[in-house]
Amino acid sequence: MRRLTFAIAAVLACASVQAAPTRIPEQALARAAELREQALADDTGWKVVESLTTEVGPRLAGSEADARAVEWAKAKFRALGFDRVWTEPVTFPKWERRSEQAQVLGAHAQPLAITALGGSPAGTAEGEVVRFESLDALKAAPAGSLAGKIAFIDYQMTRSRSGEDYGIGGTVRSRGPSEAIRKGALGYIMRSAGTDSHRVPHTGITRFDEGLTPVPSAALSVPDAEQLARLVARGPTRIRMTLDCGWDGSYTSQNVIGEITGRELPKEVVVIGGHLDSWDLGTGAVDDGAGIGITMAAGHLIGQLRQAPRRSIRVIAFANEEQGLHGGFAYAAARVKAREIPLQHIAAESDFGAGRIYAFNTGSGNPAGSREATAQIARVLAPLGVEYRPDQGGPGPDVGPLAAKGGAWAWLAQDGTDYFDLHHTADDTLDKIDPKALAQNVAAYTVFAYLAAESEGSFGSEARDVVPPKE
Amino acid sequence: MRRLTFAIAAVLACASVQAAPTRIPEQALARAAELREQALADDTGWKVVESLTTEVGPRLAGSEADARAVEWAKAKFRALGFDRVWTEPVTFPKWERRSEQAQVLGAHAQPLAITALGGSPAGTAEGEVVRFESLDALKAAPAGSLAGKIAFIDYQMTRSRSGEDYGIGGTVRSRGPSEAIRKGALGYIMRSAGTDSHRVPHTGITRFDEGLTPVPSAALSVPDAEQLARLVARGPTRIRMTLDCGWDGSYTSQNVIGEITGRELPKEVVVIGGHLDSWDLGTGAVDDGAGIGITMAAGHLIGQLRQAPRRSIRVIAFANEEQGLHGGFAYAAARVKAREIPLQHIAAESDFGAGRIYAFNTGSGNPAGSREATAQIARVLAPLGVEYRPDQGGPGPDVGPLAAKGGAWAWLAQDGTDYFDLHHTADDTLDKIDPKALAQNVAAYTVFAYLAAESEGSFGSEARDVVPPKE
Numbered sequence: 001m002r003r004l005t006f007a008i009a010a011v012l013a014c015a016s017v018q019a020a021p022t023r024i025p026e027q028a029l030a031r032a033a034e035l036r037e038q039a040l041a042d043d044t045g046w047k048v049v050e051s052l053t054t055e056v057g058p059r060l061a062g063s064e065a066d067a068r069a070v071e072w073a074k075a076k077f078r079a080l081g082f083d084r085v086w087t088e089p090v091t092f093p094k095w096e097r098r099s100e101q102a103q104v105l106g107a108h109a110q111p112l113a114i115t116a117l118g119g120s121p122a123g124t125a126e127g128e129v130v131r132f133e134s135l136d137a138l139k140a141a142p143a144g145s146l147a148g149k150i151a152f153i154d155y156q157m158t159r160s161r162s163g164e165d166y167g168i169g170g171t172v173r174s175r176g177p178s179e180a181i182r183k184g185a186l187g188y189i190m191r192s193a194g195t196d197s198h199r200v201p202h203t204g205i206t207r208f209d210e211g212l213t214p215v216p217s218a219a220l221s222v223p224d225a226e227q228l229a230r231l232v233a234r235g236p237t238r239i240r241m242t243l244d245c246g247w248d249g250s251y252t253s254q255n256v257i258g259e260i261t262g263r264e265l266p267k268e269v270v271v272i273g274g275h276l277d278s279w280d281l282g283t284g285a286v287d288d289g290a291g292i293g294i295t296m297a298a299g300h301l302i303g304q305l306r307q308a309p310r311r312s313i314r315v316i317a318f319a320n321e322e323q324g325l326h327g328g329f330a331y332a333a334a335r336v337k338a339r340e341i342p343l344q345h346i347a348a349e350s351d352f353g354a355g356r357i358y359a360f361n362t363g364s365g366n367p368a369g370s371r372e373a374t375a376q377i378a379r380v381l382a383p384l385g386v387e388y389r390p391d392q393g394g395p396g397p398d399v400g401p402l403a404a405k406g407g408a409w410a411w412l413a414q415d416g417t418d419y420f421d422l423h424h425t426a427d428d429t430l431d432k433i434d435p436k437a438l439a440q441n442v443a444a445y446t447v448f449a450y451l452a453a454e455s456e457g458s459f460g461s462e463a464r465d466v467v468p469p470k471e
Numbered sequence: 472m473r474r475l476t477f478a479i480a481a482v483l484a485c486a487s488v489q490a491a492p493t494r495i496p497e498q499a500l501a502r503a504a505e506l507r508e509q510a511l512a513d514d515t516g517w518k519v520v521e522s523l524t525t526e527v528g529p530r531l532a533g534s535e536a537d538a539r540a541v542e543w544a545k546a547k548f549r550a551l552g553f554d555r556v557w558t559e560p561v562t563f564p565k566w567e568r569r570s571e572q573a574q575v576l577g578a579h580a581q582p583l584a585i586t587a588l589g590g591s592p593a594g595t596a597e598g599e600v601v602r603f604e605s606l607d608a609l610k611a612a613p614a615g616s617l618a619g620k621i622a623f624i625d626y627q628m629t630r631s632r633s634g635e636d637y638g639i640g641g642t643v644r645s646r647g648p649s650e651a652i653r654k655g656a657l658g659y660i661m662r663s664a665g666t667d668s669h670r671v672p673h674t675g676i677t678r679f680d681e682g683l684t685p686v687p688s689a690a691l692s693v694p695d696a697e698q699l700a701r702l703v704a705r706g707p708t709r710i711r712m713t714l715d716c717g718w719d720g721s722y723t724s725q726n727v728i729g730e731i732t733g734r735e736l737p738k739e740v741v742v743i744g745g746h747l748d749s750w751d752l753g754t755g756a757v758d759d760g761a762g763i764g765i766t767m768a769a770g771h772l773i774g775q776l777r778q779a780p781r782r783s784i785r786v787i788a789f790a791n792e793e794q795g796l797h798g799g800f801a802y803a804a805a806r807v808k809a810r811e812i813p814l815q816h817i818a819a820e821s822d823f824g825a826g827r828i829y830a831f832n833t834g835s836g837n838p839a840g841s842r843e844a845t846a847q848i849a850r851v852l853a854p855l856g857v858e859y860r861p862d863q864g865g866p867g868p869d870v871g872p873l874a875a876k877g878g879a880w881a882w883l884a885q886d887g888t889d890y891f892d893l894h895h896t897a898d899d900t901l902d903k904i905d906p907k908a909l910a911q912n913v914a915a916y917t918v919f920a921y922l923a924a925e926s927e928g929s930f931g932s933e934a935r936d937v938v939p940p941k942e
Contacts, residue, residue, distance in 0.1 A: 054701045057581030064580070109535070110528030110754070113897060198669050199753070199897035223900040227754070230525045282670070283581070283698070426584060426670035429694040 022373040022457030032380045032447045032454075035301060039443035040384075045297035046435045048076060049290055049354075053283040053430045060280035061320035062094035062251035069276050070254045073292070073317040077258030080300040082315070084261065087254035088334060090319035092326040094251040095119060097203075097280055100218065102189075102241040108231055113221040114189065115201040115281060116243045117173060118323055119208070120217040125150055125187025126240040131232045135172050141183050150187040150239060151180035154229050156222075159195040163352065163416035166423075169193030170204070177217040178209040187241055188217040191225035196421035199223055203279050204424045205323050216243045253277070253319040255327045258296070260303040262312040262453060270309075270452045271347035271407075272298060272445055273316030275327060275398055282428030286419065290433060290441070291350035291396075292317055298445035302453075309453035311345055318398040321351065328398030332405050339463070341406045346452045346459040348410035349396025350445065353422070354433040355415030357444045360386050361393040364408030364460025373459070377451045384444055386412075406464030410452065412444050493844040493928030502776075503851045503918045503925075510772055510914035511855075517906045519547060520764035520825075524754040524901045531751035532791035533565035533722035540747050541725045544763070544788040548729030551771040553786070555732065558725035559805060561790035563797040565722040566590060568674075568751055571689065573660075573712040579702055584692040585660065586672040586752060587716045588644060589794055590679070591688040596621055596658025597711040602703045606643050612654050621658040621710060622651035625700050627693075630666040634823065634887035640664030641675070648688040649680040658712055659688040662696035667892035670694055674750050675895045676794050687714045724748070724790040726798045729767070731774040733783040733924060741780075741923045742818035742878075743769060743916055744787030746798060746869055753899030757890065761904060761912070762821035762867075763788055769916035773924075780924035782816055789869040792822065793895075799869030803876050810934065812877045817923045817930040819881040820867025821916065824893070825904040826886030828915045831857050832864040835879030835931025844930070848922045855915055857883075877935030881923065883915050 056072050059065040070087065077085040095118055102112040105126070130145075131152045132138040138153055153176050157169040172190050180188040192202035201221040208214040218241060220228060231237045256276060262268065274291020278284020299315040318327030328349075335341050346362060360381050362374045371390065378388030393411025395403040403409045415437075422428045452459065527543050530536040541558065548556040566589055573583040576597070601616075602623045603609040609624055624647050628640040643661050651659040663673035672692040679685040689712060691699060702708045727747060733739065745762020749755020770786040789798030799820075806812050817833060831852050833845045842861065849859030864882025866874040874880045886908075893899045923930065 050701070054698060055579050055705075057575070057579065057698075068578075104528070107539075108526050108528065197902050198671065199900070200670060223898070223902050226902060227525060227528075227900070230521070234526075427694070429670070429698070431668050431694050431697060 020369065020457055022370040022455050022459060024373050024376045024451050024455050028451060028454035029376060029380055032451050035450055036380060036384065036443045036447050039301055039446045040439050042301065042439065042442065043435065044300055045293040045438050045442040048296050049285060049293035049433060050430060051076065052292060053285045053289045057283050058280045059278050059284060061092065061253060061277040061323055066253050066277060070256055073256035073276055076296060080296060081303050082258035082260060082299060084259040087256050088330065089252050090255055090327045090330040091250055091252045092320050092323060094248050095323060096245060096248055098244040100243050102239055104231060105238045105240055112224045112228065112239065113199045113201055114218040114241065115203045116245045117217045117219060118203055118205040120206065120243055120245055121214045122244050122246045123216045124240065124242045125216045127186055127238060129228060129232055129237050129239055131229060135176055135179065138176065138179050144184045146180060147184035149185055150189060151183065151185040152228065153190045154225055155191060157193055157195050157420055159417060161415050161417050163419055166193060166420060173204050174206050177206050177215065178212055181212045181215055185215060187215050189241065190219050192219045192222055194222060194420050194423065194425065197222050198427060200425040200427045202424045203281055216241055218243060255319050255331055256317040258299060258315045260299055260313040261308060262310055263308040264310045266312050268311040268343050268345045269314040270311055270345050270449045271314045271316060271399060272449050273318055273398065274350050275321030276317035277320045277322055279322055279424045281426040283430065284428060285430045285433055286353040286422050286428050287424065288351045290354035290438060293438065294350045294441040294445050297442045298449050301446050302450050309450055311453040313449050313453055321398050325397055325401060329401045332401035335402065336405050341463040342461055344402055344407040344461050346408040346410055346461065347395065347399040347402050348412055348448065349399045350441065351396045352414040352416050353419040354438050354441065355417065355419065356437045356440050357384065357386050357412045357414055359389045359392065359413035360411065361389050362408060362410045362459055363393065365406060365462055365464060367460060370459040373455050377448055380447050380451065381444055384440055386444055406462045408459035408461040410448055412448060491840065491928055493841040493926050493930060495844050495847045495922050495926050499922060499925035500847060500851055503922050506772060506921055507851060507855065507914045507918050510917045511910050513768065513772065513910065513913065514906065515771055516764040516768035516909045516913040519767050520756060520760040520904060521901060522547065523763060524756045524760045528754050529751045530749050530755060532563065532724060532748040532794055537724050537748060541727055544727035544747055547767060551767060552774050553729035553731060553770060555730040558727050559801065560723050561726055561798045561801040562721055562723045563791050563794060565719050566794060567716060567719055569715040571714050571716065573710055575702060576709045576711055583695045583699065583710065584670045584672055585689040585712060586674045587714045588688045588690060589674055589676040591677065591714055591716055592685045593715050593717045594687040595711065595713045596687045598657055598709060600699065600703055600708050600710055602700060606647055606650065609647065609650050615655045617651060618655035620656055621660060622654065622656040623699065624661045625696055626662060628664055628666050628891060630888060632886050632888050634890055637664060637891060644675050644677050648677050648686065649683055652683045652686055656686060658686050660712065661690050663690045663693055665693060665891050665894065665896065668693050669898060671896040671898045673895045674752055687712055689714060726790050726802055727788040729770060729786045731770055731784040732779060733781055734779040735781045737783050739782040739814050739816045740785040741782055741816050741920045742785045742787060742870065743920050744789055744869065745821050746792030747788040748791045748793055750793055750895045752897040754901065755899060756901045756904055757824040757893050757899050758895065759822045761825035761909060764909065765821045765912040765916050768913045769920055772917050773921050780921055782924040784920050784924055792869050796868055796872060800872045803872035806873065807876050812934040813932055815873055815878040815932050817879040817881055817932065818866065818870040818873050819883055819919065820870045821912065822867045823885040823887050824890040825909050825912065826888065826890065827908045827911050828855065828857050828883045828885055830860045830863065830884035831882065832860050833879060833881045833930055834864065836877060836933055836935060838931060841930040844926050848919055851918050851922065852915055855911055857915055877933045879930035879932040881919055883919060
C-alpha cells in the first residue's frame with residue numbers, strides 16, 4: 001500500500017453540496033447482521049489468500065507471474081460464483097530485479113543484506129558512506145559534498161497501529177535518491193522503511209526527478225543499517241554495492257474484475273478490492289493477498305444471498321499498485337471516459353495487511369447527506385470492534401484516483417501495528433496472517449458492501465475534475 | 472553450539488572415586504558476592520560482543536575473517552589486561568559457501584529461500600520433491616524409492632528453554648543427507664532446524680557416511696518449508712537447487728587463549744570460553760560472540776582484583792567449533808599429550824546464546840567429593856536467579872573433549888527459548904542480545920570461575936581414557 005490519499009480526503013470533506021439524506025432500510029440492516037456472523041465463521045478469505053500466495057507466489061508487476069496471477073484471479077472469481085468476470089488492460093513500464101549484493105570493504109569486510117529499490121538502475125557503486133539521520137539532514141548537506149560517495153539515510157520508522165510513520169519512511173525511499181544525486185552521490189542506501197529487526201530488507205518504488213542521472217539505490221535491512229552505522233561511527237567506511245535490475249520496455253497487465261449483479265440498480269456499483277501484484281521478495285500475503293482474499297470473500301458471501309443486493313458489488317483485483325497505482329489510475333480513467341463516475345456508488349480498497357479493522361468512515365463531495373447511512377453501517381460493524389470515526393480516513397490507494405474524480409469512498413481502517421515488519425520484504429508470507437483476524441475483515445467488508453449496495457440515496461459520487469493525486 | 476555431551480555427563484556421573492571433600496573458603500565467597508554485583512553493573516561483555524560482531528562480522532572457519540578474528544581476540548585479551556596471551560594451532564578441512572539458489576519449477580514457479588548445509592558439495596539437483604515428516608519416515612522409505620528425486624524432511628522443531636528438541640532437529644540435519652542418498656535421492660532439503668517464522672534458513676554442519684557419494688544438501692527457511700509442503704500436497708512438485716560450495720583443502724586457525732595468572736597454583740587452570748568462529752550468514756552474535764564476550768569479561772573482572780585468584784583463569788576463544796569442535800579437540804589433545812589433564816581444574820563453555828543463566832551444576836569422575844563446593848558456588852549464584860540442579864547438565868561443546876579425557880566440567884544453563892530463532896541464520900546479529908541478560912551471564916561466569924579457582928580440593932579432574940564423543 002502507498003499513502004497518498006489522506007490529503008484528498010480532507011479536500012473532499014470540505015465540499016458541502018446538499019442532497020437528500022441517504023438511508024438504509026431496516027430489513028437490510030438485519031440481513032447484514034446475519035451476514036456478519038456468517039462471515040466470521042467462514043474461511044473463504046483465508047482459502048483465497050492461501051491459494052494465491054501458494055499457487056502463484058511472488059507476482060511482480062510485469063513478470064511471468066503477473067500473467068499467472070491474472071489467470072488465477074479470473075478462475076477464482078468464476079469458482080466463487082461471481083455473475084460477471086472480465087479484465088481491463090493496464091499498461092506500465094516494466095522493472096526487473098535480477099541480482100543485488102553489497103559488502104563493506106577493507107579491515108571490517110563483511111556482506112550487507114540489501115535490496116534494490118524498485119526503479120533503481122543497474123550498476124556498481126563503490127565509495128565511502130556518508131550517514132544522515134534523516135532526509136532533511138541530507139537536503140542540508142552542501143552541494144557537491146557527496147561527490148564520489150554513497151549517501152546513507154538511517155531513519156528508523158516508529159511502530160504504530162495507524163502506520164503513520166510510513167509517511168516519513170516512505171518519503172526517505174521515494175525522495176532520498178534524487179536528493180543524494182543532487183549532492184553528487186554515486187549511490188544511495190537507506191535503512192529500510194520498516195519496524196522489524198530481521199535481515200529482510202524492504203523494497204518499494206522510488207523515483208528519480210527529471211533531469212537527474214539515476215544512481216544505484218537500495219535499502220539495507222534494519223540490522224544491517226545498525227551495523228553500518230556502528231562502522232561509520234568508528235571511521236571512514238567504504239562499501240561496494242552491485243545491482244542488476246532496471247526498466248525494460250512496457251507491459252500490459254489487467255485489472256481483473258468480478259461482479260455480483262444488483263437486482264434494482266445493476267449499473268450502480270459498490271467497488272471493493274485489493275491489488276493483485278506484489279513485490280517479488282515475499283509471496284505478497286499481507287500486501288496484498290489479504291486484500292484480494294477479504295474482498296473476493298465478501299463479494300462471494302453477498303453473491304450467495306437468495307436475494308441479490310440492490311446495486312451491483314464489483315470486486316477489483318488491481319494491476320500494479322506497487323509501482324504507481326497503475327491499475328487504480330486505469331480504472332478511474334476508464335470510468336471518466338465512459339462518464340460512469342456517478343455510477344461508482346462508493347469504493348473501498350483493502351491494502352494495509354490482515355490486521356483487524358478498528359475504524360470506519362465514508363467520504364465524498366457530499367459527506368453530510370450520507371452521514372446517517374454511514375452511522376447505520378457503523379452500528380452493524382460495531383460488534384466487530386469497529387468504531388465510527390466521522391471526519392477521519394480516506395480512500396485506499398487504488399481507489400484514490402477514483403475519489404479524485406469525484407467517487408465516494410469508504411475507509412475500513414486495519415490495525416497496522418505489525419504491518420511494517422513485513423511490508424515489501426521476503427517475510428511477507430502466508431504464515432503471518434491470522435485467519436480469525438482475516439475473517440473479521442471479511443465480515444466488515446461484507447457488511448459495508450452489502451449495506452452500501454442497499455442504501456436509498458447516494459454517498460456523494462459525482463463527476464469532478466480535481467487534480468489527481470501525486471505521490 | 473552442538474549437542475553431544477549429555478551422554479558423557481551421565482557416564483562421568485556414574486564414576487565414584489572417593490576423595491577429600493572440596494571446599495571454598497568463606498572469604499572467597501564474600502568476595503564473589505561483591506564481584507557478582509560489580510559484574511551486573513559492568514558492560515565489558517557487551518562491548519566485547521559489539522566489537523567482535525561489528526569489526527570482524529561473520530567469521531566462517533577457514534575464511535579470511537577467521538584470521539582477522541584471531542588477531543582481534545589476541546588484541547582484545549591484551550587490552551583487557553590478561554597476564555598471558557597465546558595461540559595454539561587448530562587444523563581442519565576448509566569449507567566454503569559461494570552461492571546458493573532454489574526454485575519451484577512449472578505452473579507454480581517461484582523462488583525458495585535456502586542455504587547449503589555446511590559440508591554440502593556443489594551441484595545442481597533437479598527433481599520431484601518427496602516429503603517426509605521425520606528422519607524415521609525417510610529411513611522407512613523403500614530402497615531406491617527416491618531415485619531421481621529430492622528428499623525433503625519437514626520436521627518442525629519445538630521451542631523450549633532447554634532447546635532439547637535440537638536433539639531431533641540437529642539429527643535431521645546431520646543424518647538426513649546420508650539416509651536420502653541411501654534411498655537413491657539426488658538431493659536433500661530440510662525444514663530448517665529452527666523455531667522462527669522468517670525467511671532466514673538455518674545452516675549447520677552435515678556429514679556424509681563413508682562410501683556414499685554426497686549430494687547437494689540444503690535447508691529451507693521455515694516459511695519456505697511450509698510453502699513447499701502446501702505445493703507438494705497439491706500434486707507432484709519439481710524443484711531445482713543449485714549450490715556452489717564445498718571443501719577446499721585444509722586451513723590452520725588458532726585457539727586464542729588469555730590467562731590471569733593464579734597466586735598459589737598458577738599451573739592449575741579454571742577454563743572458561745566460547746568459540747570464536749561463527750557461521751557465515753549472520754555476524755555470530757548469539758553463536759557465539761556472546762560466549763566470547765561473557766567469558767572474556769569474566770576473566771577481565773577477576774583479573775582486576777587486587778589479589779589474584781588461587782589458581783589461574785584461562786579464557787579460550789576456540790577455533791572452528793561449528794564444523795566439528797576442532798578447537799575443543801585440539802585443546803584436549805594438547806593437554807593429554809602434555810599430561811596436563813589433572814591441571815584442568817574445571818572447565819565451562821558458554822555456547823547457547825545470550826539468555827539468562829537459570830541452572831548450575833558441576834560434574835566429573837569424582838562428583839561426590841566436590842558436591843559441597845558446587846553447592847557453595849550455587850548459593851552465590853542464587854541471587855542471579857540461578858538454581859542448583861545436582862545430577863543435571865554437562866560440559867559445553869568445546870570442553871566436551873576435555874571432559875571425555877577426565878576433566879571436570881561446570882554447567883551454567885542458559886535460557887534458550889529464543890536461541891533457535893536465530894541459531895545459524897542471517898538473523899544472528901547484535902540487536903538480538905539483551906545487554907542486561909548478558910551482564911547476568913558475565914556475573915555468573917565471574918562468580919563460578921573465581922570460586923572454582925579459590926577452592927580447596929579438586930572437582931575431580933583426572934586423566935582418563937574414555938572413548939571421545941562422536942557426533
